[in-house]
Amino acid sequence: MKIHGKxxxxxxxxxxxxxxxxxxxxxxxxxLEEHEIVSLDQTCEAIRAMRVRGAPLIGITAAYGVALxxxxxxxxxxxxxxxxxxxxxxxxxxxxxxxxxxMQQVLTPLxxxxxxxxxxxxxxxxxxxxxxxxxxxxxxGLPLIRALHTRHQRTINILTHCNAGALxxxxxxxxxxxxxxxHDGGVPVHVWVEETRPRNQGLLTAWELREHGVxxxxxVDNAGGHFMQQGRVDMVIVGVDRASRKGDIANKIGTYQKxxxxxxxxxxxYAATPSSSIDWQLDNALTEIEIEERSGDEIRHLRGxxxxxxxxxxxxxxxxxxxxxxxxxxxxxxxxxxxxxERGIAAPAQLAALFPLESQRL
Numbered sequence: 001m002k003i004h005g006k007x008x009x010x011x012x013x014x015x016x017x018x019x020x021x022x023x024x025x026x027x028x029x030x031x032l033e034e035h036e037i038v039s040l041d042q043t044c045e046a047i048r049a050m051r052v053r054g055a056p057l058i059g060i061t062a063a064y065g066v067a068l069x070x071x072x073x074x075x076x077x078x079x080x081x082x083x084x085x086x087x088x089x090x091x092x093x094x095x096x097x098x099x100x101x102x103m104q105q106v107l108t109p110l111x112x113x114x115x116x117x118x119x120x121x122x123x124x125x126x127x128x129x130x131x132x133x134x135x136x137x138x139x140x141g142l143p144l145i146r147a148l149h150t151r152h153q154r155t156i157n158i159l160t161h162c163n164a165g166a167l168x169x170x171x172x173x174x175x176x177x178x179x180x181x182x183h184d185g186g187v188p189v190h191v192w193v194e195e196t197r198p199r200n201q202g203l204l205t206a207w208e209l210r211e212h213g214v215x216x217x218x219x220v221d222n223a224g225g226h227f228m229q230q231g232r233v234d235m236v237i238v239g240v241d242r243a244s245r246k247g248d249i250a251n252k253i254g255t256y257q258k259x260x261x262x263x264x265x266x267x268x269x270y271a272a273t274p275s276s277s278i279d280w281q282l283d284n285a286l287t288e289i290e291i292e293e294r295s296g297d298e299i300r301h302l303r304g305x306x307x308x309x310x311x312x313x314x315x316x317x318x319x320x321x322x323x324x325x326x327x328x329x330x331x332x333x334x335x336x337x338x339x340x341x342e343r344g345i346a347a348p349a350q351l352a353a354l355f356p357l358e359s360q361r362l
Contacts, residue, residue, distance in 0.1 A: 001166035054168020059095030141178025162252035164239025247348020
């Protein structure tokens with residue numbers, strides 16, 4: 001992605017010190033600040049506090065968290081405890097468990113003296129692979145946008161929900177990868193950016209699209225269906241925190257409603273899904289996925305820029321009012337037109353055909 005006209009990633013390293021830097025996403029879009037992570041505890045805090053968020057980026061950050069721990073303690077106990085602590089930070093996105101399982105598989109057979117360097121190199125490789133994966137998702141999704149443009153001969157309007165952009169990955173993003181590639185390739189696009197209460201990750205999508213120069217309009221969540229009815233949405237692309245082998249998808253709360261509205265209006269609904277977000281052991285997403293219940297303060301309070309130019313928290317609801325704050329919902333496969341992966345696009349029922357080895361049951 002481009003920030004202030006320069007190519008940037010969401011996470012990067014200081015190789016000499018072997019520390020990790022992130023963009024602190026809790027401060028966006030009002031302030032752009034870098035945050036250095038030097039320990040396992042700081043990694044856990046960054047994930048839990050959503051300084052980093054988005055399934056792919058959470059996984060890569062966790063891999064670096066393991067590497068940071070291996071710098072101070074390379075024992076089996078330290079490796080297992082690091083993975084346990086990181087896994088407890090966010091329960092819904094499968095990328096976290098995928099990354100930690102991968103790091104354990106790589107490091108466990110090694111001699112303890114080899115683990116620190118191997119962990120760092122493997123985390124770096126996973127970060128590079130994430131960029132390549134999302135670029136490939138963009139390459140496979142781009143023809144969908146091109147085809148709509150060829151058919152309609154006008155700007156193509158794409159609706160997104162939450163932030164599945166470059167800020168949710170190392171670069172490119174998942175849902176935004178085809179959008180960025182279309183824009184960069186001269187295909188006229190416009191993005192309807194839903195606010196996505198209560199965390200308002202739509203602010204992040206609007207910020208990064210603005211920085212990259214992609215035309216967009218920020219809308220409240222409840223307006224998405226209206227614009228679909230008005231014929232002002234050509235396609236919906238969302239990200240995925242966890243997909244089942246049958247093609248059900250868990251994503252930020254409100255995604256299910258977008259899928260229902262798209263289905264009712266005959267609008268294609270695509271889920272951009274890297275293979276690291278597919279849980280091949282999962283059959284029934286509605287009953288088997290643990291939906292994260294987040295703090296009610298996210299609903300009771302809202303962060304914004306006050307008249308004095310300072311970022312402040314504002315209370316919207318009395319503290320005594322009970323609230324429920326599920327972070328995700330599940331969209332059944334029957335509402336998903338196609339799943340865009342780094343290996344191609346598949347209807348939900350044919351997802352396993354793209355991954356014949358990975359989809360075999362363990």
